[in-house]
Amino acid sequence: MEDLNKDKSAHKNTVSKDMVMKKYGEAPHENREEVQDFVNLRMNKVSSLKLRLRQETHEKFLRPSVMLTGVDQCEHMKFIVKLANAKKGIELGVFTGYSALSFAEALPEDGLLIAIDVSKEWTDIGMKYWKEAGVDHKIQLRLEGGIIVLDELLADENNKNTFDFAFIDADKNNYPNYYDRIIQLLRSGGFLMIDNTIWNGKIADEEQRTNDQETAHIWQIVDLAMNDERVEVHTIYLSDGLTIVKKK
Numbered sequence: 001m002e003d004l005n006k007d008k009s010a011h012k013n014t015v016s017k018d019m020v021m022k023k024y025g026e027a028p029h030e031n032r033e034e035v036q037d038f039v040n041l042r043m044n045k046v047s048s049l050k051l052r053l054r055q056e057t058h059e060k061f062l063r064p065s066v067m068l069t070g071v072d073q074c075e076h077m078k079f080i081v082k083l084a085n086a087k088k089g090i091e092l093g094v095f096t097g098y099s100a101l102s103f104a105e106a107l108p109e110d111g112l113l114i115a116i117d118v119s120k121e122w123t124d125i126g127m128k129y130w131k132e133a134g135v136d137h138k139i140q141l142r143l144e145g146g147i148i149v150l151d152e153l154l155a156d157e158n159n160k161n162t163f164d165f166a167f168i169d170a171d172k173n174n175y176p177n178y179y180d181r182i183i184q185l186l187r188s189g190g191f192l193m194i195d196n197t198i199w200n201g202k203i204a205d206e207e208q209r210t211n212d213q214e215t216a217h218i219w220q221i222v223d224l225a226m227n228d229e230r231v232e233v234h235t236i237y238l239s240d241g242l243t244i245v246k247k248k
């Protein structure tokens with residue numbers, strides 16, 4: 001592991017990392033997959049319809065799809081959206097609609113999720129399940145690039161400072177371009193969830209942050225948030241990493 005104090009590009013702490021980072025007495029976790037299944041299915045309430053959506057997605061891609069957001073992560077985000085009594089959100093990156101369905105479950109009957117993706121083929125799968133779950137009226141699907149839709153929303157002053165939450169899980173190279181646009185759309189107290197901020201561990205590798213484009217762009221959005229006085233930031237090592245940014 002690299003020296004964390006060497007990196008000048010983002011917020012950092014100068015105390016000894018050995019003292020603060022180690023978690024003592026942790027048991028080895030050889031049966032991690034089994035435990036993950038137990039947590040997902042016995043310690044979260046996930047409908048069989050949502051599991052069918054995952055199953056169909058896995059079958060279509062002929063293997064467990066890495067694009068699908070994790071079961072426990074979606075339940076976590078859904079829980080936060082509920083805790084916040086959120087009514088209006090934006091999702092960038094819908095794929096086959098699993099996370100959008102989770103958000104829609106958390107929204108009230110008159111809630112709205114603007115769900116943005118470029119693939120009709122993939123979102124058609126999601127649409128089928130949104131309808132079956134009876135939440136399709138809460139989801140407005142926009143089949144366009146993320147920047148186009150965000151700029152369109154921003155062009156109407158009435159949209160600024162009004163959204164309760166947003167979730168970014170689309171093209172990684174555009175992550176930094178999405179950041180300020182979303183912050184402008186969020187209300188004070190609203191929050192942005194950024195997916196994949198651990199990026200399979202590459203985020204902690206200086207060489208990857210420098211030379212791998214997607215890692216560099218993911219790091220850039222985290223860095224933007226870490227140095228932004230308008231927000232508070234928190235990252236959790238859940239699934240592939242989730243950074244949550246709350247607008248003050």
Ligand SMILES: C[S@@+](CC[C@H](N)C(=O)[O-])C[C@H]1O[C@@H](n2cnc3c(N)ncnc32)[C@H](O)[C@@H]1O
Pocket residue numbers: 067068069092093094095096097098099100116117118119122144145146147169170171174
């Ligand atoms: C990781 S998947 C999203 C997974 C989804 N959140 C879920 O829970 O299953 C990323 C999605 O981003 C979409 N995407 C890629 N480039 C995009 C862009 N420029 N604008 C909007 N969506 C884009 C892809 O079509 C893909 O469906």
